[in-house]
Amino acid sequence: MGKRAFWVGLLFIFQLALAFSWWAPPAFALTEEQKFFNQAWRILNRSYLDETFNHQNWWFVRQKALKKRLKNREDTYGAIEKMLASLDDPFTRLLRPKQYRSLQVNTSGELTGIGLQIAVDRKSGYIEVLAPIEGSPGFEAGLQTKDLIIEIDGISTLNLTLDEAAARMRGPEGSLVTLSVQRNGGKVVEEIEFTRSRIALNPVVADLRLEDGVRPVGYIRLSQFNANATAEVAKAIARLEEQGADAYILDLRNNPGGLLQAGIEIARLWLDEGTIVYTVNRQRTLGSFEATGNALTDDPLVVLINRGTASASEILAGALQDNNRALLVGEKSFGKGLIQSLFDLSDGSGLAVTVAKYETPNRRDIHKLGIMPDKAVSLKVTNLSQLATDADEQYQAAIEVLEQEAIVADAI
Numbered sequence: 001m002g003k004r005a006f007w008v009g010l011l012f013i014f015q016l017a018l019a020f021s022w023w024a025p026p027a028f029a030l031t032e033e034q035k036f037f038n039q040a041w042r043i044l045n046r047s048y049l050d051e052t053f054n055h056q057n058w059w060f061v062r063q064k065a066l067k068k069r070l071k072n073r074e075d076t077y078g079a080i081e082k083m084l085a086s087l088d089d090p091f092t093r094l095l096r097p098k099q100y101r102s103l104q105v106n107t108s109g110e111l112t113g114i115g116l117q118i119a120v121d122r123k124s125g126y127i128e129v130l131a132p133i134e135g136s137p138g139f140e141a142g143l144q145t146k147d148l149i150i151e152i153d154g155i156s157t158l159n160l161t162l163d164e165a166a167a168r169m170r171g172p173e174g175s176l177v178t179l180s181v182q183r184n185g186g187k188v189v190e191e192i193e194f195t196r197s198r199i200a201l202n203p204v205v206a207d208l209r210l211e212d213g214v215r216p217v218g219y220i221r222l223s224q225f226n227a228n229a230t231a232e233v234a235k236a237i238a239r240l241e242e243q244g245a246d247a248y249i250l251d252l253r254n255n256p257g258g259l260l261q262a263g264i265e266i267a268r269l270w271l272d273e274g275t276i277v278y279t280v281n282r283q284r285t286l287g288s289f290e291a292t293g294n295a296l297t298d299d300p301l302v303v304l305i306n307r308g309t310a311s312a313s314e315i316l317a318g319a320l321q322d323n324n325r326a327l328l329v330g331e332k333s334f335g336k337g338l339i340q341s342l343f344d345l346s347d348g349s350g351l352a353v354t355v356a357k358y359e360t361p362n363r364r365d366i367h368k369l370g371i372m373p374d375k376a377v378s379l380k381v382t383n384l385s386q387l388a389t390d391a392d393e394q395y396q397a398a399i400e401v402l403e404q405e406a407i408v409a410d411a412i
Contacts, residue, residue: 033070038062040080040094040351043343044087049354051282054087061086073347089354090120090161091340097348099163102170107226107259111201113170114138114177114194117224117256118149118162119308119334126150126182127157127165130308131254133223134205137194143181145254145308150189151180171196203229206236208243214403215246218299219388222250222266225258225312230265237269237296247300247402249395250320251388253330253379257311260339264289267319269296274323275361277315279339282355291323300405301326302398305371306379310334318360318371327401328373330394337367375401 030038041062044053053061061083070076080094095103105111115136121128127149132138149157152168160168169177178193203224209217218240222233240248250270257263267276271291279287303317303326314333320326339356359365377397381387388395 030066031070033073033076034066036073036076036346037065037070037079039345041065041083043351044083044092044353047341047343047353047355048087048092049282049338049356050087050089054089056086077349089338091336091338091352092354093161093163093352095163095342095350095352099167100342100348100350102167103163103342103350103352111170112173112198113166113196114179115197115199116143116149116169117254117308118165119256119310120162121148124148125158127152127160127162130256131223133199133201136199137197141192141194143192144184146184148182149179150182153178173198201226201228202232204232204236206240208240208245209249211399211403214399216244217399217402218243218245218248220248220250221388222252222313223255225255225260225262225266227259227262229258229262230269233266234269234296241297245297245299247302247405248297249302249304249388249398249402250326251304251395252309252313252317253304253306253387253394254308255310255313256308256334257313257336260312260315263312263315267316268292268294270301270320271295271323271325272298274319274325276319277361278359278363279356280359300402302401303328304330304394304398305333305373306331306394307334307370309371311336314366314371315358315360318364318366321371321374322361322364327375328371329375329398329401330373330377331379332370332372332376333366335366335368335370337365337369 045058065079065083070079077094077096084092084094115133116138117130119128119130129143129145129147131145132143151157152165157165171177173196175196176193177196178191180189180191182189203222203226205221207219209219211217220236222229264276268291272293272295273291276289276291303320305317305328309317317328321328337357338354339358340352341355343351343353345351357367375397377394379394381391386392
């Protein structure tokens with residue numbers, strides 16, 4: 001009986017060892033390429049929002065990849081990209097050294113290229129123009145929101161990531177790049193050659209508007225949340241206050257987002273109190289960012305949004321809407337409620353990793369849903385030079401809202 005128990009116990013231990021052998025670390029020393037892959041794997045392992053890793057065994061993903069021969073860095077990049085693709089999260093991505101430097105330049109406030117804000121069109125899979133940066137080669141050539149970029153220098157954009165497309169459009173000042181562009185759902189594809197130029201990314205355009213029936217209106221258009229954004233918005237508000245602005249329109253249309261902290265700080269320029277945003281990490285831990293009592297103005301505010309309003313723009317718009325600080329006019333926003341952090345890799349590349357999701361002050365999760373405006377108005381103008389003019393239906397609707405508020409205020 002004792003011998004039988006001994007052999008049964010030994011057999012059980014042997015079976016257990018076999019069952020768990022798939023995750024055991026390899027007995028051999030790792031190559032440099034395997035170590036580099038491991039570095040990326042560990043970052044995801046400790047940081048990624050979804051602790052189920054898209055319902056797969058993350059240890060097994062690692063072991064399966066390490067069994068394959070990684071001959072060079074390009075092989076390793078491919079293995080990392082395959083690993084990330086298994087997460088089914090387009091915002092978690094590998095940034096190769098050139099792409100990573102480009103992203104850092106972009107958020108720092110300066111770049112060399114043709115000046116387009118882009119996204120992947122969900123229907124076609126091609127690269128879509130969200131908006132050209134004012135004064136850039138893309139703006140001067142008349143590129144418009146919803147234009148599809150079919151090719152970049154003859155390379156199809158159908159299988160390019162946003163970072164790959166951006167890297168191909170950027171380059172040395174004075175160099176040439178050719179885009180094949182499909183205009184707003186049409187069938188004709190036009191080839192346009194651009195000369196790349198250095199673009200200073202001041203993301204703010206602001207001026208005082210004297211509209212009939214409305215007190216002086218400070219118009220501020222914010223195109224991106226880069227390192228310059230908070231200071232430039234603060235300068236614009238201070239200047240417009242000195243010029244006599246009694247109401248404001250904050251235009252976030254076609255603003256794809258950027259730095260989370262910039263969105264929070266700009267919300268604080270408008271809010272004296274209240275929660276700005278909640279964050280939820282993989283441990284379901286709830287964090288929040290609050291107003292600090294340093295609002296620069298309490299004048300009436302209308303915020304313009306559309307389907308190109310995304311990420312940090314939605315954080316700002318949601319904070320102002322939920323705190324009853326502003327009315328939103330326009331179209332439903334994009335719906336990106338995930339937060340990414342950047343992680344350096346040892347060869348100068350990096351990882352953008354989804355580390356948390358955010359909710360608006362009223363605990364709304366807007367991911368893939370977007371933010372609904374208080375007053376829905378479609379945008380029919382196709383020429384960007386017509387934005388914030390008499391031809392801009394959304395802008396005119398914002399003026400009407402402020403006019404009604406002025407009438408109520410006068411009556412009181």
